[in-house]
Amino acid sequence: MTGYRRFIAYVYEYTHGKKGNGKGFIRVEAKDGICRMDYKLTGICSREYVPARIYGYIREQEECIAILLGECDLAGNSVQFTLELPQNNIENSSYGLGDIKGLVILSQTGETYGSGWDDQPIQLDTIRFPEKIERSQSIQEMEKEEPEVKMEVTSEKISQEISNQEESQEEVIVVDTKMQETEKFMPFSDGSVLECQRITPEDYELLDNKERGLLNNQFLRHGFSQYGHLLLGVREEDKKHILGVPGVYERQEALMAGMLGFPYFKETGEKQSDGKPQGYWYRVVDTK
Numbered sequence: 001m002t003g004y005r006r007f008i009a010y011v012y013e014y015t016h017g018k019k020g021n022g023k024g025f026i027r028v029e030a031k032d033g034i035c036r037m038d039y040k041l042t043g044i045c046s047r048e049y050v051p052a053r054i055y056g057y058i059r060e061q062e063e064c065i066a067i068l069l070g071e072c073d074l075a076g077n078s079v080q081f082t083l084e085l086p087q088n089n090i091e092n093s094s095y096g097l098g099d100i101k102g103l104v105i106l107s108q109t110g111e112t113y114g115s116g117w118d119d120q121p122i123q124l125d126t127i128r129f130p131e132k133i134e135r136s137q138s139i140q141e142m143e144k145e146e147p148e149v150k151m152e153v154t155s156e157k158i159s160q161e162i163s164n165q166e167e168s169q170e171e172v173i174v175v176d177t178k179m180q181e182t183e184k185f186m187p188f189s190d191g192s193v194l195e196c197q198r199i200t201p202e203d204y205e206l207l208d209n210k211e212r213g214l215l216n217n218q219f220l221r222h223g224f225s226q227y228g229h230l231l232l233g234v235r236e237e238d239k240k241h242i243l244g245v246p247g248v249y250e251r252q253e254a255l256m257a258g259m260l261g262f263p264y265f266k267e268t269g270e271k272q273s274d275g276k277p278q279g280y281w282y283r284v285v286d287t288k
Helices: 139-145 155-163 201-206 209-216 218-227 251-259
Strands: 005-015 018-031 034-042 051-060 063-073 078-086 100-107 112-116 193-199 230-235 241-248 264-271 277-284
Touching: 005 100, 018 112, 063 078, 063 100, 201 209, 201 218, 201 230, 209 218, 218 230, 218 241, 230 277, 241 251
Parallel strands: none
Antiparallel strands: 005 018, 005 112, 018 034, 034 078, 051 063, 051 100, 100 112, 193 230, 230 241, 241 277, 264 277
């Protein structure tokens, strides 16, 4: 019989990698080979759906390895749910409950919660998450690894959402003063992303209600503060819209982009003086 174990772990919010306010607790109980985790958390208000993933992390020498434990919805004032998993060989990883040193909860809209179970602080940029964020992957491979919000929307619908004044047309017609300043441009020479526009977080009216949480996304706001714009475009291969955050491909930025919901990177062909490729971190988004 596997040994009995029971404890309570507190959960905190992490902003820019720093520990913040308490957000609830987890009651962990392991018995007869089954681990039960009862979560009681302060949720994210004013949103209908906030999907998130729960990871346990293992410390191996100087590296932290994350294991996906489950998924949850963080919407609402109060969130309560239960995860059950094997006490040993979690997700066929050869690791058990005794190896887990804490949890990280990552929402698709950018919020990050953490619960440390040992004496060492949680350092998000040192945790290796299972999602691959390699530029060499094809779009199809990446979509298998990271569930995304799907969308099928025509350019006519985007035009209606921007202006609310003109009838639908085959091309996007920008009519208000703010959007007249955003220009169509072609950052990608291979033609794989069409109808690219520079937009700002103020253009939230383009997004479906369930995407409004992206306005609070830390990675998005950081990229906008650095570069002064975001990218909205149409992927040529499947006509799906993408939201891009300008940036540079490097290890630390790749980790943060992946954790905060922008797992894919597309180069523009330009490079920094140190040789690092410039481009856009992006995700598929839904609009009205």
